[in-house]
Amino acid sequence: xxxxxxxxxxxxxxxxxxxxxxxxxxxxxxxxxxxxxxxxxxxxxxxxxxxxxxxxxxxxxxxxxxxxxxxxxxxxxxxxxxxxxxxxxxxxxxxxxxxxxxxxxxxxxxxxxxxxxxxxxxxxxxxxxxxxxxxxxxxxxxxxxxxxxxxxxxxxxxxxxxxxxxxxxxxxxxxxxxxxxx
Numbered sequence: 001x002x003x004x005x006x007x008x009x010x011x012x013x014x015x016x017x018x019x020x021x022x023x024x025x026x027x028x029x030x031x032x033x034x035x036x037x038x039x040x041x042x043x044x045x046x047x048x049x050x051x052x053x054x055x056x057x058x059x060x061x062x063x064x065x066x067x068x069x070x071x072x073x074x075x076x077x078x079x080x081x082x083x084x085x086x087x088x089x090x091x092x093x094x095x096x097x098x099x100x101x102x103x104x105x106x107x108x109x110x111x112x113x114x115x116x117x118x119x120x121x122x123x124x125x126x127x128x129x130x131x132x133x134x135x136x137x138x139x140x141x142x143x144x145x146x147x148x149x150x151x152x153x154x155x156x157x158x159x160x161x162x163x164x165x166x167x168x169x170x171x172x173x174x175x176x177x178x179x180x181x182x
Contacts, residue, residue, distance in 0.1 A: 003025055004023055004024075004025050004028055004029075004030060004049070005023055005025070007049055008023065008030060011101055011104070011167065012101070012104055012105055012108060012167075012171075013030075013101070013104050014104070014107070014108055017086070017104075017107060017108075018032065018033075019085075020032070020033035020041075020085070021033075027048075028048055028049070028050055029046050029047070029048050030046070030047045030048075031044050031045070031046050031047075032044060032045045032046075032047070032082055032100050033082075033085075034067070034069055034080040034081060034082055034117070035080065035081060035082075035084035035085060036079050036080060036081075036084075037079060037084070037127055037130070037131070039084065039085075042069050042070050042079075042080045043067065043068045043069030043070060043080045044067075044068055045065060045066070045067045045068075045082065045100060045117060046061075046065070046066045046067075047064065047065060047100070048062075048063075048064055048066075049064065051063055051064045052064060053065070067080075067117050079123070079124060079127045080117065081114040081115060081116060081117065081124075082100050082103055082114065082115040082117060083103045083107065083112075083113050083114045083115055084114060086107055086112070086113075087112050087114075087133075088110075088112055089132075091110075091111070091112050092132070092133055092134055093111070093112060093133065093134050093136055093181055094112045094113070094114065094128070094131065094133035094134065094135050094136065095111060095112065095113040095114075095136050095137070095138050095158075096113070096114050096115075096116055096124075096128065096135060096136070096137045096138065096148060096151050097113060097114075097115050097116070097137075097138045097148075097166060098115065098116060098117070098140065098144070098145065098148065099115050099117065099167060100115050100117070101166075101167030102115060102138065102165070102166040102167045103115040104167070105166055105167060105169070105174050106138075106166075106174075106178065109174070109175075109178060109182060110182075111178065111181060111182075112133065114128075116148070116151075122147075122150070124151065125150065125151055128151055128153070129153045134153065134154045134156065135151055135152055135153045135154065136152065136154070136156045136157060136158060137149050137150075137151045137152055137157045137158070138157075138158045138160065138166055139157055139158065139159045139160065140160050140162075140164065140165060140166070141159065141160055141161050141162030141163060141164060142162060142163075145160070146159075158177065158178075160177075
């Protein structure tokens with residue numbers, strides 16, 4: 001049986017880079033911290049690779065991905081992202097992606113990247129545009145991924161082919177796709 005740490009390394013997670021990452025081999029759970037624009041810790045995403053991605057008979061906390069973020073007001077979504085603590089203000093390009101494992105691929109290259117943890121980023125647009133970055137969405141080829149293009153504040157977006165997920169690309173494919181930003 002593969003350990004969770006080995007599994008995370010196979011998914012390109014540099015565990016040394018993420019100071020708030022908690023890994024429990026006993027529970028088979030990795031917990032990634034989420035932040036808001038003010039730098040406040042506002043939630044977490046738990047990842048359990050052995051659990052089903054979707055199963056309506058299970059409590060959502062028992063699925064592969066469970067995301068919790070505090071809300072300021074009832075029925076108002078909190079702005080919570082993964083990767084805020086790694087932003088380099090000297091690099092003015094900020095990539096936005098759907099998930100944690102997409103973001104870690106770009107973090108490994110030293111690029112600024114935030115994971116939106118979902119595919120409906122409408123509420124994030126004003127928030128992202130208030131930051132001093134050129135926002136470049138990385139859009140997966142499905143309907144959900146294409147929604148990210150609306151986050152661009154400069155007309156730039158990167159589109160991946162349908163069925164291609166940044167988190168699952170080879171190192172060579174990632175380097176080729178982002179070579180102009182390295």
